[in-house]
Amino acid sequence: MELERAIRLRRSIRHFAARDVSPAVVKRLLDLARRAPSSMNGQPWHFVVVRDPATKRALADIKNRHCPPEKKAFPADFLAHAPVVVVICVDVERSHDRELENGVLAAGHLLLAARARGLGAVYLSAHTAGRPALRSDVKRLLAIPAAVDPVSIVPLGHPARRPAAKALRELRTMIHDERF
Amino acid sequence: MELERAIRLRRSIRHFAARDVSPAVVKRLLDLARRAPSSMNGQPWHFVVVRDPATKRALADIKNRHCPPEKKAFPADFLAHAPVVVVICVDVERSHDRELENGVLAAGHLLLAARARGLGAVYLSAHTAGRPALRSDVKRLLAIPAAVDPVSIVPLGHPARRPAAKALRELRTMIHDERF
Numbered sequence: 001m002e003l004e005r006a007i008r009l010r011r012s013i014r015h016f017a018a019r020d021v022s023p024a025v026v027k028r029l030l031d032l033a034r035r036a037p038s039s040m041n042g043q044p045w046h047f048v049v050v051r052d053p054a055t056k057r058a059l060a061d062i063k064n065r066h067c068p069p070e071k072k073a074f075p076a077d078f079l080a081h082a083p084v085v086v087v088i089c090v091d092v093e094r095s096h097d098r099e100l101e102n103g104v105l106a107a108g109h110l111l112l113a114a115r116a117r118g119l120g121a122v123y124l125s126a127h128t129a130g131r132p133a134l135r136s137d138v139k140r141l142l143a144i145p146a147a148v149d150p151v152s153i154v155p156l157g158h159p160a161r162r163p164a165a166k167a168l169r170e171l172r173t174m175i176h177d178e179r180f
Numbered sequence: 181m182e183l184e185r186a187i188r189l190r191r192s193i194r195h196f197a198a199r200d201v202s203p204a205v206v207k208r209l210l211d212l213a214r215r216a217p218s219s220m221n222g223q224p225w226h227f228v229v230v231r232d233p234a235t236k237r238a239l240a241d242i243k244n245r246h247c248p249p250e251k252k253a254f255p256a257d258f259l260a261h262a263p264v265v266v267v268i269c270v271d272v273e274r275s276h277d278r279e280l281e282n283g284v285l286a287a288g289h290l291l292l293a294a295r296a297r298g299l300g301a302v303y304l305s306a307h308t309a310g311r312p313a314l315r316s317d318v319k320r321l322l323a324i325p326a327a328v329d330p331v332s333i334v335p336l337g338h339p340a341r342r343p344a345a346k347a348l349r350e351l352r353t354m355i356h357d358e359r360f
């Protein structure tokens with residue numbers, strides 16, 4: 001699929017059909033994720049690919065437990081219904097003080113690559129600044145070593161339905177010439 | 181251009197030809213950047229589009245001044261030679277505690293959209309965790325209001341040359357089934 005079309009059609013998908021995504025497709029998507037830029041070309045990524053129902057349920061429970069009050073309208077239970085959940089992590093030493101950026105750039109590639117293949121996905125954070133409990137619970141669940149940090153959680157699957165186009169804020173209010 | 185091809189061909193470009201990028205093309209790229217996902221669909225982005233040579237030089241000087249010792253091999257002087265520099269910012273209130281993620285996801289779109297159009301770009305950070313001076317210098321230079329934070333700096337231009345494909349770390353060392 002054309003890049004511009006993938007960007008225009010991508011939506012956050014939280015409802016998945018009961019249809020698998022093959023290991024070969026997941027591998028292909030992760031090959032594209034790890035082609036993101038990274039600080040000092042450290043390529044610090046690790047991807048934990050979760051298919052076990054109990055682990056997906058546990059990830060949903062962890063996200064719900066650490067959900068801030070203002071986001072309670074978006075429970076993470078749908079993680080348990082995605083055929084595959086990818087937890088994107090970074091090796092801290094290879095990240096050159098840019099753990100979050102490195103992880104998020106790979107996640108962005110994954111979201112677009114999924115859309116280009118007709119799959120759905122959504123970006124979830126695996127950490128909260130100043131509140132380390134979310135990250136440490138994810139690390140414990142997935143046996144992630146001390147020197148590696150989870151950054152984001154991306155479920156992948158076939159969308160149960162395609163949401164309508166979203167209303168966009170006006171571009172001209174976002175663009176500033178020379179100064180803000 | 182196909183999404184997969186854009187991802188595979190994208191490289192960080194720091195040398196630009198003396199050829200302009202039209203305002204219409206920049207607008208088209210920013211239209212794609214603002215289609216990134218954002219926390220609670222806040223769409224918090226602001227884009228400061230810098231073409232003034234003195235301002236580009238000042239951005240390069242700020243980046244160089246705050247460059248950590250281990251990254252001194254990558255001075256930011258090339259910012260002064262790009263026809264356009266986009267400073268990606270986020271409205272803090274619209275970011276729902278996800279300033280950095282929201283900004284980086286838009287930056288990732290911008291990098292890929294530039295590549296799909298044959299342009300070059302590179303991701304630079306506009307902030308450093310725990311060291312607010314970089315961000316505050318950028319804010320002062322561009323008259324960015326208190327409630328808006330710069331996240332990244334992305335020069336755009338026609339590449340002076342195309343770097344060779346980069347060596348990638350082995351994918352199989354990055355993928356972990358079920359647990360790390």
